Amino acid sequence: MHPFTYKRATDRAEAIRAVADNNNAKFLAGGTNLIDLMKMNVQSPTELVDINRLALKKIEQTPTGLRIGALASNTEVANNALVRANFPVLSEALHAGASPQLRNMATVGGNLMQRTRCYYFMDTAFPCNKRVPGSGCPAIPGFNRIHAILGASEQCIAVHPSDMCVALAALDAVVNVEGPHGARQIPITDFHRLPGDTPHIDTNLHPDELIVSVDLPSAGFAKRSRYLKIRDRAQYAFALVSVAAALDLQQGRINAARLALGGVAHKPWRALDAERVLTGAQSSKMQCRRSTTLSRSSWRSAP
Amino acid sequence: MERERKSDERAAERAALAREPADTVASGDENEMDLFLSEDGEARRRFLKQALIAGGGLAAANLLLHYQMNAAAQTRAAANLASAQTAAGTIPVTLHINGREYALQLEPQVTLLDALRERVGLPGSKKGCDRGQCGACTVLADGHRINSCLALAAAYAGAEITTIEGLAKGDELHPVQAAFIKHDGFQCGYCTPGQIMSAIGLLKEGCPAGMTVRECMSGNICRCGAYNGIVAAIEEARGAKV
Numbered sequence: 001m002h003p004f005t006y007k008r009a010t011d012r013a014e015a016i017r018a019v020a021d022n023n024n025a026k027f028l029a030g031g032t033n034l035i036d037l038m039k040m041n042v043q044s045p046t047e048l049v050d051i052n053r054l055a056l057k058k059i060e061q062t063p064t065g066l067r068i069g070a071l072a073s074n075t076e077v078a079n080n081a082l083v084r085a086n087f088p089v090l091s092e093a094l095h096a097g098a099s100p101q102l103r104n105m106a107t108v109g110g111n112l113m114q115r116t117r118c119y120y121f122m123d124t125a126f127p128c129n130k131r132v133p134g135s136g137c138p139a140i141p142g143f144n145r146i147h148a149i150l151g152a153s154e155q156c157i158a159v160h161p162s163d164m165c166v167a168l169a170a171l172d173a174v175v176n177v178e179g180p181h182g183a184r185q186i187p188i189t190d191f192h193r194l195p196g197d198t199p200h201i202d203t204n205l206h207p208d209e210l211i212v213s214v215d216l217p218s219a220g221f222a223k224r225s226r227y228l229k230i231r232d233r234a235q236y237a238f239a240l241v242s243v244a245a246a247l248d249l250q251q252g253r254i255n256a257a258r259l260a261l262g263g264v265a266h267k268p269w270r271a272l273d274a275e276r277v278l279t280g281a282q283s284s285k286m287q288c289r290r291s292t293t294l295s296r297s298s299w300r301s302a303p
Numbered sequence: 304m305e306r307e308r309k310s311d312e313r314a315a316e317r318a319a320l321a322r323e324p325a326d327t328v329a330s331g332d333e334n335e336m337d338l339f340l341s342e343d344g345e346a347r348r349r350f351l352k353q354a355l356i357a358g359g360g361l362a363a364a365n366l367l368l369h370y371q372m373n374a375a376a377q378t379r380a381a382a383n384l385a386s387a388q389t390a391a392g393t394i395p396v397t398l399h400i401n402g403r404e405y406a407l408q409l410e411p412q413v414t415l416l417d418a419l420r421e422r423v424g425l426p427g428s429k430k431g432c433d434r435g436q437c438g439a440c441t442v443l444a445d446g447h448r449i450n451s452c453l454a455l456a457a458a459y460a461g462a463e464i465t466t467i468e469g470l471a472k473g474d475e476l477h478p479v480q481a482a483f484i485k486h487d488g489f490q491c492g493y494c495t496p497g498q499i500m501s502a503i504g505l506l507k508e509g510c511p512a513g514m515t516v517r518e519c520m521s522g523n524i525c526r527c528g529a530y531n532g533i534v535a536a537i538e539e540a541r542g543a544k545v
Contacts, residue, residue: 006394006411006457028458035414035453036434048411050458075447078511095511099522101501102435104447105454235521 002044009051012178012210018049020180020208027051027210029071030105032098033114041124042115042131056109056212059083065217067176070109070210074098074164077108087216089225089244093167096229099236109211112165112175112191115202116158116266117238119143129155130199146240150265156199159263160192161238166262167227169270170244171216179209188214192267199266220248221256229262239263247283254278259291396460400425401469409456416440418456419466427467427496431524438523441497441504442466448504450522467496470503478543479503482536490527498523502537516541 009015019025025047028034037043056071059080066082077083078094098106120126120138127135139147139157147157165188173188192203205211216222225246231237242262248255257278259271274291281287393408398418405423416433419425419442428451431439435450442451443465470477479502482488489495501523510519516534525533 001412004411005392006455008457028455031455031458032435032450032453035455038412039434048455050455052458075508095514099438100505100508100519101438101441101448101450101522102453104504105449235518 001038002041002046004038004045005047007047007049008053009049010053012054012056012212015049015051015054016178016180016208016210018047019210022047023207025049027109029107029110030073031110032102032106033110037115037122040122042122051210062215065215065219068108068214068216070212070214071107074103074106074108074111075100077164078103085223086218087167087171087222087225089170089222089227089246090164090167090216092227093163093229093242093244096227096239096242097163108164108214111162112211112214113203113205114160114162114165117161118147118158121158130158130195130202133198133200146238146263148265150261150269151194152266153195153197153199155197156195156266158195158199159265160202160267161263162268163227163229163239163242163262165192166239166242166260166268167225167244168214168216169260169268170225170246170258171222172219172258174215174217175205175211176213176215177205177209177211179206183212185215188268189270195266202266219246219256221246221258224249225258244268247278249283252283254281254283254287394457396457398423398456398460398464399462400464401466407456411455411457413456414452415442415444415454415456415459415464416451419451419464425466425468428500429493429496431494431497436524437494437497438501439494439497441500441523443500443504446504446507448501448508448522465500467500470499477503479506479536479540482540482543483533486532486536486539488529488532488536489525490529494523494525494527498525498533502533502540505537506541 007018009018015027019027024045026034026045026049028048028050029052034043038045052071054071056069057076058069059072059077059082060067061082066086068077074094074097078091084091094103097103115121116130118130118139120142121128121130124131126138129135129137137156144157146159148159168188175186175188175191177184177186186204190204193201225244227242227244229239229242231239239262241264244258244260244262246258248257257275259274261269261271277291278287393410396407396409398405398407400419400423407418407422409418409422413422416428416430419428420430428442429439430452431437433452435453438450440450440452441448444454444459444462470480479499483495483499488498498520501520505516505519510516516537517530520533520537
């Protein structure tokens with residue numbers, strides 16, 4: 001690990017200022033991904049600003065839904081009674097990810113900022129457009145069974161590894177952030193980016209912005225929601241493909257549908273075509289099958 | 304001249320080695336520990352060479368090779384550390400471990416695992432993968448199991464850390480420790496401290512609905528494959544409501 005300085009922030013403004021003042025500074029929350037990447041020299045910040053003492057752990061009901069503090073751990077969110085009752089897909093997605101130890105350490109904010117587990121990105125012996133822009137992509141001609149089949153570019157076919165974010169995409173979550181120039185809200189589907197020509201930029205969050213919370217709107221479909229994950233072993237593996245599905249059903253008719261796919265793209269992928277086919281239809285196996293066929297039309301393996 | 308002197312030194316060293324093995328091997332634990340703990344590493348190299356000469360065999364040769372590779376890595380790490388000290392300096396970190404307080408002066412990059420093993424003198428928590436994948440380093444922080452290899456020591460200042468060394472009360476084992484022994488929940492034992500700490504975390508947290516003990520222990524790998532004994536030990540401890 002390259003040397004760095006360590007600063008423990010006692011309030012948000014101080015933390016944001018510290019990171020804004022140094023281009024090579026990063027926020028430290030659970031550290032489960034960042035410290036790992038630093039050990040492999042994939043990332044080498046010169047300063048870590050520890051935000052773990054900030055009061056950002058609360059999970060609370062709001063007039064419009066649920067607000068989850070950015071420092072709430074995966075375990076806390078997954079086991080929260082309100083989450084389990086009203087947003088079961090989120091609890092299931094969190095329990096489907098990582099190991100119990102990692103879930104105790106990892107936070108909601110850090111989970112949004114997870115980096116890809118593309119083998120070539122993680123290994124500094126290889127070129128990688130995400131790690132070193134312009135150096136090339138060995139995954140395209142290389143081993144790529146865990147890579148993107150949707151939204152990839154000539155530059156990068158990495159996928160986003162998070163399970164939580166797939167559930168958030170299905171739940172129309174909104175990410176609340178604060179920076180040196182104030183606060184703003186980013187809808188989850190605009191938070192992560194497709195690789196395009198800038199695969200080194202994972203998200204639309206500015207480097208000096210701090211994620212403070214995530215809002216989950218109460219919606220008819222949120223309660224009837226599930227997460228299904230296919231992977232190489234039963235636990236503790238990243239998704240080969242996963243789906244977060246939510247339906248608002250009224251007397252057998254689908255009022256609203258949400259389908260988000262994980263493990264297949266550079267961001268959680270909303271299957272909007274399929275959602276449109278389902279919305280307004282009678283819920284039946286036939287209709288569900290039709291929606292899958294539609295969403296599959298845009299699939300494509302490595303470019 | 305230079306070359307001659309070196310070759311003389313080597314001859315003297317060979318002679319010394321030929322004489323030493325019996326003494327050293329018979330010298331008991333304390334001297335062995337001194338050898339390993341010596342600062343310059345020379346004594347450790349000597350010990351391993353002696354083992355090679357005295358015992359012969361592939362295992363000793365492998366051990367020596369492993370040691371030499373490790374020594375090179377350590378030299379690199381030491382160089383990194385030196386630059387860290389000049390670039391970033393050390394910071395005061397007070398850790399609370401097994402009910403005791405330890406005031407340390409650490410480089411920021413020191414993990415909780417390295418602080419426990421190398422600075423505090425509690426080597427019970429093991430370094431397996433050092434990447435948060437194997438669980439050998441599992442400890443409790445404020446009652447929750449975590450991978451201490453991915454935790455910066457500085458970030459855990461003030462947390463109540465419990466390691467395998469903090470479980471037994473004198474000669475009385477923690478019930479989970481006793482259950483592991485009763486059910487043969489290990490073979491080589493390297494992953495065991497992490498397995499036991501993880502099991503205690505699991506019993507406290509509870510297994511989420513629909514998940515098995517195996518799934519709730521997915522963060523701990525046992526290379527020997529002692530999983531049946533591990534699961535049996537945890538099931539028993541769970542029944543006893545530890």
